[in-house]
Amino acid sequence: MNNILKKSSSFYDVYERRPGADKLTTTYCPGCGHGVLHKLIAEALDDFGVRDKTIFISPVGCSVFAFYYFHTGNVQVAHGRAPAVATGIKRAHPHSVVISYQGDGDLAAIGIAEIMHAANRGEGITVFFVNNAIYGMTGGQMAPTTLIGQKTMTTPRGRTVKNEGFPICMSEIIATLKAPVFVERVMIGDTKSTMHTRQTVRKALKLQIEKNAFTFIEVLAACPSNMKMTPSRSKQWVKEVLADNFPLGVKKDISEEFEPKDLSRVVVKNSELHDALNLETAKVDSEKIAPYREKMINEEIKVAGFGGQGVLSLGTVLSEMGMRHNYEVSWLPSYGPEMRGGTANCSVKISKKKIGSPLVANPTVLIAMNRPSLDKFEHDVISGGLIVYDDSLIDRKPVRDDVEVIAIPATKLADDLGNTKAANMVIVGALIEYKDLMSQEVVLESLGDVLKRKNLVELNQKAIIRGAEFIKNLKK
């Protein structure tokens, strides 16, 4: 035990961060389990030579001031969140030794989601879970681990199963998960059990240092102050009562077969980032778009139909092609549950001028791909505007007589080409031909860059040509 009593070099010699005159002793009550566990951890860090690599996370609870003592990197965190913070740190610095230190309120009550998920991800961290069956810092309230019948400030007549349920066995729960490598419940009771705890602490830290393994050590410990016991009586209580309710022992150990986990990230040079982010610039032959340079385009287009008809991509293709012709463009979808099964629509603006509101309330062009869309938006179209509708699906004509109307059997034409889904591109072809919005050549050439599904490019090119032909025949 001697080396435990000697001050470890992973502790500060003088606790400068501790307020007040006493800079040499800890803030823990005599007989408190935290103090002993701190020593066991510090000693292990010394012996493994990893003090400098260690980042210690102190929770909210009596161990909130662990940073007074540990001469390591220290991060003090919100109540229950240490495993989440540990995740952020370990992912940033995989070589570091990250210790998430938590009490039973912190880990098993407010923070139960964070510990479960950090464990389940198998974060390469070591968790020390001090189970003293009570909330120490806030003055002795019930913890999730408080025993049945145990009196606390919030169970003044003793914890009952009826009102509070059973004490929660975290080690057993964590051990059911696949990712944790080593889970053990130990105690700080008599000298013998403390010596065993010392071995367990070392094993857990070693597994992080060597293999980036997730390990979870539950330490049964005393809070003599809140138990209103003497230090020696409280240790006896831990040994005789607490350990009787929370069986000691290894709950899971796959450390032998566990392969070291490589947490390092890929290295990407700055010069490679644009490629990695797919930021290729659209290349357009300026000759080909020259005829459109002086065109005073100002179209506000509403595209509407069933979800699945490619309404949104009709809009994105129009806008992306517009961008390639140096127009100002914007695209705004109707989003949310509407999209699921029901109708979908989007607003597209293509203009020579800077675009204000991206929302199209009164379209210059309405593209209606089903009857509900025609019903819904027909009357919004500006006087003198254009309605393009799929008359292979819509069984009525528009009633407006102050607008231009194009009836195009887009779905039928697409079917003839072999795929209903190309109806949207038939309409793209028709619209740019009718309005002479863009160069068909450029549109066809760029389609491969714009469409996500590369295997459909050829079909869609045909559909665009077919749509344009339809208009040419109309004009004849």
Place this chain on the structure above:
Amino acid sequence: MAKQFLKGNEAVVKGAILAGCRAYYGYPITPASEIAHAAAMYMPICGGTFIQAESEVAAINMVYGAASAGERVMTASSGPGISLKQEGVSYCAGSELPCVIVDIVRGGPGLGNIAPEQSDYNQVVKGGGHGNYKVIVLAPNSVQEMCDLGMLAFDLADKYRNPVYVLTDGFIGQMMEPVEFPEPIEKIPEKSWVVKGTDETSNNLITSIELDPDDLERHNQKLQQKYAIVKEQEQRAEEYRTDDAEIILIGYGIVSRILQTVVDKLREEGVKAGMLRPITLFPFPTKSMTKLAKSAKFFLTVEMSNGQLVDDVRLIIEGKIPVYLYNRMGGNVPSIKEIHDEVMKLMRLS
């Protein structure tokens, strides 16, 4: 410069990566989910980390960890998720951790809906969590600005060691526009105060706890001094046709795009209207506002919330000129016509 046509939600992620951000921790929520999708797609292949956290609470604490470790880190969410993050944001502000939080606001309160609103204004701009803290809030109104202000957010976060929000609405997140992407930044600034698991950083401490009232008061005063500098140096606003304007329309985010069109329409009709668009909501652009109040007949604040923005405008104008409110809520977006008619009505009144 690379030009791409993409959603606001995607642009903010690509911008972030170009700004040196290599960690994303978040929980999905409409209409912010594409941010998570893009981060999941690009972070790992750009040498970063993406984790879908178990909750927004966990996500902001992972951010806390990554920021403590010196990373440029971000998270994103919308109304309900931002509510959950507030404790963590307060801790970040208290511990002076730089991080970027994107809020793509949806309709509230409660589950509300997923249509665009601006009702997170108070919970974001006023700090939202517990304690005397402030966060810097940038309010993009285009997809280009989702990239540009997103990148600026990281610089400001590091410069002031403070959380920075990118606050916008479902429309700006969901819409697509062309964006010109700059070259990546050379390297992120050195931070000597972080924990890196190295000997040089083994004396560093990230914390927000100060038990002694005098110490905590000093810490608070230091924070307030920082916020005062931010107020002095970081105000940003766009003025549109304000030179001779007698009527000033005020709005941010998607509203400002609509206001711009309204102003054009009013000008065509001979009405001397202009627009002031706050780009920073904290610091609030008080300088432009007080300047414009000197020559304007009245201000009309247009917002998609219950007067949260107009409260701040009125606080600055202190009754010197009338400050009116026109608002929609629940996910409805004010139309050009509605706002135009409101201006006409107010002109008759004044």
